[in-house]
Amino acid sequence: MSDRLFRDRRDAGRVLAGLLDGYRDRDDVIVLGLPRGGVPVAHEVATALAAPLDVLPVRKLGVPDHPDLAMGAVAGGDVVVVDDDIVRGLGITPEVVRRATEREGRELLRREHLYREGRPMVDVAGKTVVLVDDGLATGAGVRAAIQALRGLEPARVVVAVPAAPESTCAELRRHVDEAVCAVTPSPFFAVGESYWDFARTTDEEVRDLLRAAARTRPAPAAAPTEISAIRAAAIPVRDGAPPDDVLFDLVGDARFVLIGEASHGTHEFYAARAHMTRRLIEEMGFAAVAAEADWPDAYRVNRFVRGRSDDATAEESLRGFERFPAWMWRNTDVRDFVDRLREHNDRIGDERARVGFYGLDLYSLHRSADEVIGYLEGVDPEAAARARERYSCFDHSDGDAQNYGYAAAFGAGESCERAALEQLVELRREALDHARRDGSAAEADLFDAEQNARLVSDAERYYRTMFSGRVSSWNLRDRHMADTLDALAEHLTGQRGAPARIVVWAHNSHLGDASATESAARGELNVGQLVRERHGDDCRLIGFTTHGGTVTAADDWGAPADRKRVRPALADSVEELFHDVGRAEFMVRFDRPPQAAEVLRDARLQRAIGVIYRPRTERQSHYFRARVADQFDAVIHLDETRALEPLDRNTRWDAGELPDTYPYAV
16 A cells, blocks of 8 residues: 555645645735646645745756755755755765756756746745745755745745655754645655655646636635535435445445544444444344454453353443543443344354454553463463463553553563563463363353453553654554454354454544555554455445534543533535535445545545544644545545443533633623
């Protein structure tokens, strides 16, 4: 899968325009594109901002024999910028630099004459200049352009690019009034790596775009045709769930159906997902639900729904979810689903054919270690003693996995990596002997123990890496979830004698293909991407969105649950686009018709609310850019949603969040 976010330069320009919205419809703003590749990007920015467009030609000074490597750049007004590190490091003589400057200076004059066709350059004195390129590597060209601009005395200089290394963006901020970099891939290889289509821009294209800009004053990029395309593709849903025939046609023969959520605290997402899952179980033979939940806590629910539990009710079976955020699974919608699943299973005589409920996540390090020891005590007390000794390594963290990870990462405590891995290897080695006990229940117990042992090993690495880098810990967690899903599918297939079909419940950020989002530029992957890579057309990815309403979420990690007001979606977001369609709820499939998919293949803002919601900072903390039509196979939009109801309600939740106007509101 590709990590490229932008379809082409025009798509990148529309993304940049959204980040520059504060400059829209201002008489003092001028957009300058750096030819050639920066001009299509700049044209979209100028159109969206309703600003004049012109060019500021800059030529790179290529290193002899390595023309793609810039040793400097030249711009109008005899401005020359030289990268001293490269010149000195490669031993390039002043004479070589002089010849390159003369050669590129002649090309610069040719291009200015060709592009403007006799028109004078737009007057930038006293204006705010938005300088646009299609991306930066070293930034030598744009630095030359900045120097040339300063001689023309603009009031402000803003540099805007779709992609650049973070170091280059940071350096630019020292030289301009504002630098806007839409994405900062890490590691950064080349500008073209951020584009699906990075075809060479021709002189004719630059000239045509400047002619078009000169003929007409650009209009804001309102998109009635986009709204019309979505409206035409909108499929009616009821309470967030599509009709059976639509759902079954979308799923087809796929074995894995991944159904997301745009928050961990919205009733409609949970209820619609539960309804769709019941229909897939009842009518299409799906065998299990695999949730973004800790394995041991979910397995307690699994025992209940399969009739193998001491818990008398669904609510009791959910009491294992004690860790923050308990409401994510201890809520009325999950309780009702678990009740219905138990009723469904009670009508099935063959225990192997009953539908299970499983967890994919890896936070339960200590709990899973206890589960492994408990299992071994029942089948091999000596092996249990060895497991207890190995896992005692974690005792120094006082039961707090983050404390363990911090100490292990910074050398302040013992690393338990080897002990956890040794226990996993031994359990797998002895699995055949343990499996010789009779019955499918024994097979299930062994599988549970193996997953717990693997979880301890993966969780140990996760907590150790979470302090050294967000990307590595995120990727480790999502790989663990994808690997657990594959192991579960293999186990259930062997148990049932036919390929097992599984519904996955998790947040959109885990289930929407990460390669179609800006997180790919940071090196992040997720479950949806991994499932697509491993299973191709044998999976379906379904996401949810909402425009406003209320949500159950906390202010900080570990804080009590609140019922918070969700702010209306931001401009340039997919949620705002769906809101403008003017329907309370609908679904859009991206396999048909093609117009809607094309509209939603552009990169747009998308909101993600997890267990924490901070409305006052949500642009920074809860939005990212994504190509929705590549991220999902279908999206369900519910314009107004309400907060999930926790089983353990508190007075804060009951009171709800005070309005922003308090105490002045009537």
